[in-house]
Amino acid sequence: MGDQPMVIMSEESQRTSGDDAQSMNITAGKAVAEAARTTLGPKGMDKMLVGSAGNVVVTNDGVTILKEMExxxxxxxxxxxxxxxxxxEVSDGTTSAVVIGGDLLSQAEDLLEQDVHPTSIEQGYRQASEKAKQLLEEIAIDVDANDTDTLEQIAATAMTGKGAENAxxxxxELVVGAVTSVADDTGVDxxxxxVETLVGGAIEDSELIDGVVVDKERVSDSMPYFAEDASVAVIDDSLEVAETEIDTDVNVTNPDQLEEFLDREQKQLREMVDEIVDTGADVVFVQDGIDDLAQQYLADAGILAARRTKSSDAEQIARATGAQIVGNVSDIETDDLGFAGSVAQQDVGGSQQLVIEDVEDAASVTLLLRGGTEHVVDEVERAISDSLGVVRITLEDGKALPGGGAPEAQLALELRQFADSVGGREQxxxxxxxxxxxxxxxxLAENGGLDPIDSLVELRSQHDAGTATAGLNVxxxxxxxxxxxGVVEPLRVKTQAIGSATEAAVMLLRIDDVIAAGDLKGGQVNAGDDDDAGGPPAGGPGGMGGGMGGMGGGMGGMM
Structure with a gap:
């Protein structure tokens, strides 16, 4: 008995311990960073992601790449x-955050080989991260809502390297105009x-419309094209005769019965339309269908109506006009209506759209993005999303930093000086x-085809000489x-990237045992108490035993 090992885990369980576990996790983290690294900077390359159904995404956006990879x-x-x-949190800087996280793991790997304990590395990393955030606050510049030039530079920097860079x-200019239009004392919503996209034309043809553009036409040609000083109703219902939930046969034995049946349907539709007319509505957006007869009744009443309005559009219309979305036509009241100076069907970018303008209750604008192909428009939309986010947080924080690797070079210089005051192996x-x-x-230098050593030496030299804003023109x-x-980015993009990259790296370094634990409750990566214990996603670590095997074809195809 004494010579036989005790078996406490099932034969199917996988376990990787000690140095092997750390090495495996570090390798996995570095591989993710490597996948995104080549997209960084103005000369970063794009990735083509091909789905199992043959759908294609071409992007330079770090988070899109990593989300789409399996x-x-x-x-x-x-x-x-x-x-x-x-x-x-901040919309931009996703690639930078991942690249920093990967390199923190790579640097930690070297320290582990020198027998520095993971806890010492953790403490040193946390001290450095806090000091870095403090230093960034000190070198940040102030930006206010009136500083349009700086805000436009920040917006443009967020688009750098993406498909929209040429324009x-x-x-x-459009992004800053949009954000400042909706900004108020409470911030930016x-x-x-x-953001509306339209395939056709050039990216430069994109425009900012002061109001809401809905990709719909009036439902009947008999309806007016235009409503001025319009009361607007938004209905999450249909203007159709309700169908029974089970199949029903109606036996008609004479023409009078058929006439009575049809009259009843007409009466039901007429009552629905009358409910709307009685509120004084001039424009109606319905999220479901509108019966042909109901369309005619609405047209006779001089009401402009649109059907099958997307829920996201309905919410936008409600926010802009101050309307309440009504779930049932019979419940609609005059108080539920919103207001717009004008609602008109117009030719926007070559297609008929309903444009809602001059709204009082809430400032609302539409960015109409153009592009030659669907893939181009999609990438422009991703760039605009990042750009809107960074202008928003700049207005909220009022702080910005130079780009081009300048903050990182300055932090590296000052952190090396700070290290001298840190005792022990944490230094x-x-x-x-x-x-x-x-x-x-x-x-940035590598992706720009430059010699990274020469670039780094020159960058260090200028920062040593006191030029804290010196960065690399790739x-x-x-x-x-x-x-x-004019290469500027929000302070929060850098502080968030450094903070989250540090947390993730530290968490991985503290793991010395990876166990395929079966069905853990909660299914989270981080372990909690017994009742809420977390663990790897469903199915366990997969190919953990083989190091990176569990990353499957998704990772292999990107390397």
């Missing part, structure tokens, strides 16, 4: 979460900015953190003043 490895997914958090000046971790931050300017290869060049 990554199964739980450690790799923790790095993907860094990009998702970055997107949710970024025009698009940046980007829900009041509707090595702080220095490693500084090295990891320099992966941003190094990657087009010329020169190190220039980023403020003068």
């Amino acid at each position: 990554i199964d490895h739980p450690a790799a997914n923790m790095i993907v979460e860094v990009a998702e958090t970055q997107e949710e 970024k000046d025009r698009l940046a 980007t829900d009041n900015i509707k 090595l971790a702080v220095e490693a953190f500084a090295d990891a931050l320099e992966t941003i300017p190094r990657t 087009t010329t290869g020169d190190v220039i003043d980023m403020d003068e060049a």
Whole structure:
């Protein structure tokens, strides 16, 4: 008995322990960073993601790439979460956050080989992260809502390297115009900015419309094209005769019965329309269908109506006009109506659309994006989404930083000086953190076809000389003043990227045992107490035993 090992896990269980577990997780995290690395910067390349159904996405957007890739490895997914958090919080900087996270793991791997304990690395990384955020606050510049030039530079910087870059000046102007139009004393609600895409024309043909554009036409040619000083109703219902929930046969034995049956339907439709007419509505947006007879009744009453309005459009119309979305036609009241100075069917970008303008209750605008193909328009929309987000957070925080790798180079310089005041082995971790931050300017240089060593040496030299805003111009290869060049980004993009990348790297470094735990409650990556214990996603770690095997074809196809 004493010579036989005790078996406490099932034969099917997989377990990776100690150095192997750390190495496997670090390799997984680095692989995710490597997948996104080549998209960073003005000269970053795009990825083509092909779905199993043959649908194609061509993008430079880090979070889109990582979301669409079918990554199964739980450690790799923790790095993907860094990009998702970055997107949710600040809209931009997803690739930077992932690249920093990957390099923090790479630097930690070297320290582990030197027998530095993971806890020492963790403490050093956390100290460096807090110091970095403090330093960024010190070098940030103030931006206010009247500083249109800086806001446009921030908007344009967020589009750099994406498909919209050739028209970024025009698009940046539109983005800043949109955000400042909906800004008020409480902040910026980007829900009041509707982004509409239209295939055809050039990106430069994109425009900002002061109001809401709904991709619908009036439902009947008998209806008016235009309603001035319009009362607007939004109905989440249909203007049709209700169907029974079960199949029903109606036996008609003489023409009078058929006439009575049809009269009843007409009466029901007439009552529905009368409910709307009695409120004084001039325009009606219905989220379901409108019966042909109801269309005629509405037209006779001089009401402009649209059917099958998307729920997102209905919500936008309600926000813009102040209307209440009504769930049942019989419940509609005059108080539920919104107001618009005008609602008109117009030719917008070559197609007929309903345009709602001059709204009083809420400022609302529509960005109409154009492009030669569907893939181009989709990528422009992703760039605009990032750009809207960064202008919003800049107005909220009032702080911005130079771009082009300048903040990372300055942080690296000051963190190396800070490391001297940190005792113990944590000092090595702080220095490693500084090295990891320099992966941003190094990657910018690599993606721009420049020599990364020469670029980094020149960048360090200028920062040593006191030029905190010196960054890399990847087009010329020169190190220039980023403020003068107009390459600016929000402070929060950098602080969020560094903070979330540090948290993810530290969490992975603390793991020394990976166990295929079966059906864990909660299904989360991080473990909690017994009742809410987390674990790898459903199905366990998959190919964990084989290192990166669990990442499957999704990762293999990207490398």
